[in-house]
Each structure stands twice: as C-alpha cells, then as structure tokens.
Amino acid sequence: MADLIGADLATRTPPLAGFHGGSGAASLSAATPATRLSLRAKPDAVSALSLALGLSLPTRSKTSASGHGRHALWLGPDEWLVIDENGADLTTAVASSGVLHSATDISHRNTAVIVKGRGAEVAINGGCPQDLSLAVFPVGACSRTVLGKAEIVLLRTAEDTFRVECWRSFAPYVSGLLNEAAEDAGN
C-alpha cells in the first residue's frame, strides 16, 4: 500500500485544457474551471433564491445578473444557469434558501470558450443564427441557442467578449467550429 502514496492516481482533465485558438480578429481561449448550477423554481421562490445567491435572479428573457465572478443567466421562465468563476459551492448556497426549488450541479457537464475581439460577433455567427449586434444583444445579454449542431448558452460579458457555454462532450466540436469561423472573421 505504501507504494501507492505519491503515485499518479486518477487526475481530472478538464475539457479544452490549455486550448487557445482563433485569429487576430477573434481570439479563443478555454474559460477557467467554474462551478455551475441548473436552477429551476416557481416565481414565488425567486426572491428567496436571489437572497441566498447574493444576486437578483433575472425574470426577463435574455437578461442576466453578475457580481463578484458569479453570473445568473435567464434560460426560461422558470429556469436559470448560475455560474461561479470562484468555484463557490452553489448547491449549498441555494439549499439555505428554504424555498421549493430544483438545483442540479452541472459544473463538470459544461465547459466554456471565451471569444474575444472585434470579430467575436462574426465568429459566433459562423454557426449561431441570433442577431448579436449591440442594440439587440447588449452587454449582459444571454441566451440558450445553437452553434451548428450543438446547443450553447451565450453570455456577452463585454462589448467584444462572449462566453460560450457548451456541454463538455461537444467542446471539441464547438471549439473547432469557432476556430474556423474566427479565422474567417479576420477577412
């Protein structure tokens, strides 16, 4: 048994570990590991859950709330994606709310690509049909949508920066498609 100590045990390999790509117009990088929560709740539980998370859960479509590295994204009338970039324990946080809700930890189901640059919109539009102009999709806007054949969740974190959340098994496809589109975006 003593031989096992210090031996290489199973290590967790994040999807897209060390991934970098894109072009001068739109650079791609893997987002840092984060904890994520799929949260479902009825309207009467929203205020208590907001208090427990320290964010006011958005109730209008395509809006999000952010603060201290934590984001709450409106996905549907009773559905949110909560992301914490500091790795906080979100399940415990919402459990303290004391109201009826459904919370599923999806930290390792999702991964994210950060698309940054003046060609970021064009790169994402290479596979996504949404209008990403600033007037329609302002900073803080978010939406579940499609990128090619994969489902993604888009969050605009700055005028030239998007966070593209996708399922980890789709990560090679999503990053590959974005890489191709980012190269085209430079032309």
Place this chain on the structure above:
Amino acid sequence: MLLIYCPYCEEERSELEFRQAGDAHIARPTNMTEMTDEEFEAFFFLRDNVKGLTYERWRHLNGCGRFFNAARDTVSDKFVTTYKAGLPKPDISTLRPATEAIVETYEATESDAK
C-alpha cells in the same frame, strides 16, 4: 430561414431553435378506461393533416425550452400567430389582412389541382 415569434422570449428567433410537436388543442380524454379501441385510436393516432390553416404545438427547444401553440399555414409555411400554451384558439379572422396576397404555390399558378 424562417423567424418564429416565441411568446415566452417575446422575440423572433430562427427556426433552427424550434421543433414542431404535433397538433395543438387535442384534449386528453378523462374516461380512457371506458373508451373503445376505435375511440382511443381516433384520439391517439388520427390527425386531420389539413391543407391550409392548422394549429400546432411548437417547442422553443434550444431557447427557453417552453411549448407554445402556433397557427400556421401549411401551404405557405407562414406563421399566422403564436400564443402561449393553455390559451384558447385565437380568432384568426381578426389577425389576417382583408386582402391577402396569393401565395405562389405550384397548385395556385401551374396546375389544375384543387
């Protein structure tokens, strides 16, 4: 590419985010154990497949995920209106313009088929 108005997102989105989910306004019988096989077949399998205006369920699958209902023309593929699930059929006559442009389908312009 068709743009479909989602009544929950309150926005027009690309058809790529949506899935059709069969006919709308089909009430599930409350006396299913007493039904004959023919009655059950009529409820469960038989659909009208109308040519023209039809009421369908659609789902904003890669968006808000909600089911909603749509009034759609099966000839022109035009969505006349969409409305939230659970609402009654809307009065289409108030939504359609009085003089509607003729859709240039093969049947309308080339063939004798009615």
